[in-house]
Amino acid sequence: MQTIEDYLHQYELADLFPPAVIEAMHIEHHAAGSRLFSQGDAAEHLYLLVKGKLKISMLSPEGKRLILAFKTPFDLVGDIEYVQKCPFINTVEAVTELVLLRIPHHALDHEMSGNSLFQQFLLETITRKFVTKAQELNFNLLYAVDVRVASYLLSMTPDKSRLESPSLVDMADLIGTSYRHLNRVLQKFEQAGWIQRNNGKIDLLDRDALFNQAGHNIYE
CATH class of the missing domain: 1.10.10.10 (Winged helix-like DNA-binding domain superfamily/Winged helix DNA-binding domain)
Structure with missing residues (x-):
């Protein structure tokens, strides 16, 4: 069975996080078809998707759900919520069995504040997601x-x-x-x-x- 350190090395993230943050991480397993969290749920952790496939959808004001994206490793879940300190803005569900690394916000706030490498990592990830979201909306519309x-x-x-x-x-x-x-x-x-x-x-x-x-x- 792979450890947290194994996954971090697999995705070349071992040098990004200091030991205190790695110690605060936990491995989460989710069954296919399960819901990780719903739009509007409180966000207290950042997640690293290291195995499996998940589906991200949003709820419209009319109560309709619309697919935004499917995600496979490696990706972050809850990065925008971490930066904005807001509830989850989308619903996330497991398509296949999932493995995620869960990191408490408080550990990141305490250990990573002012860390330029981590800030650049978040910026690149969030920017890529905005591009993907625009493409997916066009996909549904066109x-x-x-x-x-x-x-x-x-x-x-x-x-x-x-x-x-x-x-x-x-x-x-x-x-x-x-x-x-x-x-x-x-x-x-x-x-x-x-x-x-x-x-x-x-x-x-x-x-x-x-x-x-x-x-x-x-x-x-």
């Missing part, structure tokens, strides 16, 4: 629903070929379409032999065809 559905199916099944018990209402909200339109697209994919729906599950039969439909512009 691409056809067929492309978004294919991309969603691929993003949600990185290491398997079955989407277990998907809620079509939630899926429609997340990709920004109506339930009826989503159902029509899924029927079209099924008739083409790309997917098969069976007992509330969606089996991906032809990932290459779905990649071609998405134009390789998947949410990642």
